[in-house]
Amino acid sequence: MDQHDERRGRELVDWIDAHLGVRCARCSLELCAHELLFATALGFRREPLCSRCAASETGASDLGTLRAHLRGHFERRACYRFAWKHADELEPRCALREVPAGGPPARAGTLRAELPHETWDAGELGCGELVLDLRLRMRALGAGEILELIARDPGAPEDLPAWCRMTGHELVDARPPRFLLRRRSD
Numbered sequence: 183m184d185q186h187d188e189r190r191g192r193e194l195v196d197w198i199d200a201h202l203g204v205r206c207a208r209c210s211l212e213l214c215a216h217e218l219l220f221a222t223a224l225g226f227r228r229e230p231l232c233s234r235c236a237a238s239e240t241g242a243s244d245l246g247t248l249r250a251h252l253r254g255h256f257e258r259r260a261c262y263r264f265a266w267k268h269a270d271e272l273e274p275r276c277a278l279r280e281v282p283a284g285g286p287p288a289r290a291g292t293l294r295a296e297l298p299h300e301t302w303d304a305g306e307l308g309c310g311e312l313v314l315d316l317r318l319r320m321r322a323l324g325a326g327e328i329l330e331l332i333a334r335d336p337g338a339p340e341d342l343p344a345w346c347r348m349t350g351h352e353l354v355d356a357r358p359p360r361f362l363l364r365r366r367s368d
């Protein structure tokens with residue numbers, strides 16, 4: 183694990199520790215440490231949702247598929263892998279420990295000429311912070327509109343395709359640090 187991943191991993195762990203016991207913003211179920219990490223990766227940090235409510239909110243996949251995608255994403259990212267292990271240690275009997283990793287490997291979008299409706303320079307924002315803001319910005323767009331995103335976090339080329347797959351938005355083009363994302367039609 184390089185220095186960057188280690189710092190990100192510790193940030194994730196600190197965030198989990200600070201939010202243990204938080205309840206789902208929709209159904210008030212208490213989120214476990216694993217679900218706190220799910221919520222982070224999906225961009226639900228500010229209004230944490232349990233994985234069941236997150237699956238219905240994103241509308242992109244059923245609960246089992248969403249969990250498998252998230253686990254697959256975590257396996258490929260050292261910072262999330264580190265934080266997931268921490269959640270396992272906190273909750274040795276949690277059922278989510280056993281969620282198998284699945285989903286296709288992350289892939290960059292294919293090139294297409296698209297004109298963005300909005301541009302956002304996210305600078306070095308990473309992991310949960312990037313997708314948190316990104317979710318709000320995508321929500322503010324109209325269906326089918328394009329966001330041009332500049333993201334310099336070294337994890338972004340891995341995080342963004344995974345996030346798009348899980349939330350139903352389309353990654354139209356990926357040439358780091360520039361990404362084009364199309365808002366899903368609800």
Ligand SMILES: [Zn+2]
Pocket residue numbers: 206207208209210211231232233234235236
């Ligand atoms: Zn819920």
Ligand SMILES: [Zn+2]
Pocket residue numbers: 214215216217269273276277278279
């Ligand atoms: Zn758990």
